[in-house]
Amino acid sequence: MALNSDKLLQCGACFCSITSPKLLSCLHSFCQTCLNDQDGCQVVTCPTCHQPTKKAEVKDNKLLSDLQSKLDILKQIARGSDLSCSCCNASAGSMCFECEKFLCQKCFEGHQMFLEKENHSMESLESLKVMSSQEFLATARKKRVPYCPDHDKQTISIFCRTCSKSICTTCTVLMHKPPDHEYRDIKQEAQEQKDNLAKMCTKLCKKEDAFEEILKKLLNLKGDHQSRKRELEEQIKVSVKEAVRKVEQKGEALLKELEGIHKGMDAKMSKKLLHMEDVQKRIEGSKDLLENMIKYATDEEVMEMQTFVKSSLQQLQRSKPGNADALDFTVEFKKTDLEPLNLLGSLVVHKDMATGTNLEASTPIKIKRERQDDEDIKPGTSLASELPPKRLYTPSLEKPGFSPAALNALPPNVRQQTDLNILTDDSLLDCNDDECEETQSGTSDMLNSDDENDGGASASQSHLSSSFFKPNLNIENCTLVFFDLKTTGQEQAPDIIQLSAISQYKAFVVSILPQQIEGGVNVVQTRTEALTAFLAFLHMLVQPITLVGHNIWKMKCPILCRHLDELGLKDELQELVSGFLDTESLARDNLKGKDIKKFSQQDLSKMLLKKTYPGHNTLEAVKNLQELYQTLLPAQEKHLFSLVQLEAHMSLQPLVLAMAVTKPSAQTLAQQGISFETLKQAYQKDPKKGLKHLLRHLGNELGPNKLSTTIRHTQAFFLSKLAH
Numbered sequence: 001m002a003l004n005s006d007k008l009l010q011c012g013a014c015f016c017s018i019t020s021p022k023l024l025s026c027l028h029s030f031c032q033t034c035l036n037d038q039d040g041c042q043v044v045t046c047p048t049c050h051q052p053t054k055k056a057e058v059k060d061n062k063l064l065s066d067l068q069s070k071l072d073i074l075k076q077i078a079r080g081s082d083l084s085c086s087c088c089n090a091s092a093g094s095m096c097f098e099c100e101k102f103l104c105q106k107c108f109e110g111h112q113m114f115l116e117k118e119n120h121s122m123e124s125l126e127s128l129k130v131m132s133s134q135e136f137l138a139t140a141r142k143k144r145v146p147y148c149p150d151h152d153k154q155t156i157s158i159f160c161r162t163c164s165k166s167i168c169t170t171c172t173v174l175m176h177k178p179p180d181h182e183y184r185d186i187k188q189e190a191q192e193q194k195d196n197l198a199k200m201c202t203k204l205c206k207k208e209d210a211f212e213e214i215l216k217k218l219l220n221l222k223g224d225h226q227s228r229k230r231e232l233e234e235q236i237k238v239s240v241k242e243a244v245r246k247v248e249q250k251g252e253a254l255l256k257e258l259e260g261i262h263k264g265m266d267a268k269m270s271k272k273l274l275h276m277e278d279v280q281k282r283i284e285g286s287k288d289l290l291e292n293m294i295k296y297a298t299d300e301e302v303m304e305m306q307t308f309v310k311s312s313l314q315q316l317q318r319s320k321p322g323n324a325d326a327l328d329f330t331v332e333f334k335k336t337d338l339e340p341l342n343l344l345g346s347l348v349v350h351k352d353m354a355t356g357t358n359l360e361a362s363t364p365i366k367i368k369r370e371r372q373d374d375e376d377i378k379p380g381t382s383l384a385s386e387l388p389p390k391r392l393y394t395p396s397l398e399k400p401g402f403s404p405a406a407l408n409a410l411p412p413n414v415r416q417q418t419d420l421n422i423l424t425d426d427s428l429l430d431c432n433d434d435e436c437e438e439t440q441s442g443t444s445d446m447l448n449s450d451d452e453n454d455g456g457a458s459a460s461q462s463h464l465s466s467s468f469f470k471p472n473l474n475i476e477n478c479t480l481v482f483f484d485l486k487t488t489g490q491e492q493a494p495d496i497i498q499l500s501a502i503s504q505y506k507a508f509v510v511s512i513l514p515q516q517i518e519g520g521v522n523v524v525q526t527r528t529e530a531l532t533a534f535l536a537f538l539h540m541l542v543q544p545i546t547l548v549g550h551n552i553w554k555m556k557c558p559i560l561c562r563h564l565d566e567l568g569l570k571d572e573l574q575e576l577v578s579g580f581l582d583t584e585s586l587a588r589d590n591l592k593g594k595d596i597k598k599f600s601q602q603d604l605s606k607m608l609l610k611k612t613y614p615g616h617n618t619l620e621a622v623k624n625l626q627e628l629y630q631t632l633l634p635a636q637e638k639h640l641f642s643l644v645q646l647e648a649h650m651s652l653q654p655l656v657l658a659m660a661v662t663k664p665s666a667q668t669l670a671q672q673g674i675s676f677e678t679l680k681q682a683y684q685k686d687p688k689k690g691l692k693h694l695l696r697h698l699g700n701e702l703g704p705n706k707l708s709t710t711i712r713h714t715q716a717f718f719l720s721k722l723a724h
Contacts, residue, residue: 013047021061026051159189478546484618500618508537544578550601579640651676660717683718
């Protein structure tokens with residue numbers, strides 16, 4: 001393979017020729033000045049792959065420095081024939097690789113006379129000019145003899161394995177004496193290490209191919225998603241136009257209907273008015289005639305007309321004006337309260353095409369929050385805010401046992417792990433960001449592993465994510481979010497019907513319609529928008545955030561995680577929340593020695609607060625929990641647990657229910673981030689020694705006897721299940 005010297009000696013940060021090259025743990029090299037921009041930090045972040053490296057672990061890249069020095073000499077030779085002798089400034093004709101000097105013919109003869117016995121190798125400049133970079137470097141490596149820095153004129157020919165140092169024969173006599181020091185021929189040792197590096201390089205190439213394949217798939221998926229997004233945008237716009245057109249048509253129809261109603265009623269009223277006017281005119285005419293008859297008519301005229309006049313007046317007397325209110329009417333416009341969702345449609349996320357899980361992405365909810373200035377925030381107020389940076393933290397675990405009833409609340413991906421008939425090997429598509437980060441940080445471990453450790457090494461490395469983030473969280477510096485939820489009951493997969501949370505002066509409460517009711521009748525689902533709003537509420541708070549609840553380890557957290565996982569929101573919760581604190585565990589620890597036998601929130605509230613537990617209202621229950629927490633202080637890091645540990649503990653419940661693992665042992669395994677899948681992988685890779693290799697570091701936590709029993713029973717469990 002040809003040597004690309006320009007790329008090899010180019011700094012990945014400034015893209016110039018590298019100077020004072022420094023090597024990071026990710027094996028990328030940069031100029032020292034480029035890394036100096038990160039002064040003041042204890043960790044240096046690689047500008048290329050963003051892998052962190054502790055400053056104390058940054059090394060000088062002697063290989064690049066040496067290559068750069070040699071290639072500079074080659075460039076100097078290739079530029080022209082006016083090279084001067086390094087001794088007398090005459091025209092040079094040859095070069096000594098040992099001295100790295102150009103020599104004229106006269107100085108060359110003197111050099112050979114005095115240093116020939118010291119194996120100084122010479123080459124003419126004419127032969128060097130025609131060499132490629134690879135040939136020049138190979139010649140320089142062969143021609144130059146390494147000398148011991150501690151003993152004059154002694155060549156390095158031995159490698160001390162004890163000290164990891166290259167030495168000469170004199171060193172073996174004076175400073176590296178056997179049997180305290182083990183050493184061997186440096187050429188044999190170097191060749192063996194090159195062979196090992198070649199094997200590791202082959203493995204790394206396979207790993208690179210796998211990542212490259214997934215990278216291509218992700219890029220294609222991203223492109224497809226963008227195209228699909230544009231298509232959906234056009235569909236939504238068309239739907240909006242169609243909805244507007246239909247609304248306008250409906251508006252025109254309502255206006256015509258209103259016009260018709262008023263036209264018909266106006267016709268009736270006009271007819272009635274005309275009749276009233278005619279009767280009134282008859283009355284006025286009759287009055288005039290009667291007045292004239294009384295005043296001016298003779299007796300004969302009166303007697304002649306009185307019969308006809310009386311008949312007309314009697315007929316007029318029988319006429320009634322009627323009730324004007326009978327023709328009164330009122331037309332009201334009753335506005336239909338339709339959400340845009342019902343008018344336009346909704347977005348459905350197909351999370352798992354295999355199981356056909358469809359998730360509604362927009363549903364109406366009601367939100368009530370309180371601000372510091374007691375100003376009401378009305379429903380519909382945007383909860384969006386600038387998202388805080390991601391914080392990685394895994395607190396320790398110290399929790400009571402897991403209730404078997406909670407197994408039904410496991411997220412789908414965890415429940416699938418218990419079905420041993422469909423267990424498969426690791427898939428690169430299933431790894432999340434944290435696993436990829438762990439893979440990067442563990443690259444050096446992978447390169448230094450040999451074939452003998454393949455039985456359990458990868459499985460052992462895969463579960464130790466918690467070891468990268470040691471519990472170092474001060475609860476006093478956390479934003480505590482007290483929360484509670486109500487569910488539809490104790491069925492296998494209960495729905496959340498109410499969720500409330502309080503943090504200092506901010507409050508959140510939402511009622512969620514259940515997915516199903518008795519009789520199997522489907523009702524409107526609103527949990528997507530509700531849980532999204534809950535996460536938006538957490539986004540508004542200062543990190544790190546700790547969720548505080550009562551009895552959340554056994555039931556409430558598993559239920560919440562299951563719903564978030566089904567909606568694809570669990571990773572966002574993991575980014576927002578640094579840990580969980582169960583006040584039941586806190587009460588059991590801090591109330592030891594007191595005459596308290598029941599630790600439910602209802603009993604603790606009655607005993608410590610002298611109050612009745614408001615279980616009917618989650619918001620009032622959260623306020624009650626906030627008061628209860630103050631009476632249970634202090635809280636310590638041991639009362640915290642992480643989402644990773646919770647999921648690991650939930651996944652181990654099939655082993656607990658099968659009595660292959662005890663509840664305390666499952667808790668210890670979960671504390672280390674060891675899940676059901678981790679145990680399964682270790683067993684499948686090596687049924688005899690895989691689990692023993694994986695759990696070898698838990699001897700102190702479990703004890704030798706319990707560790708041995710756990711391994712033996714777990715092996716029997718997998719042997720029985722996998723055999724089917």
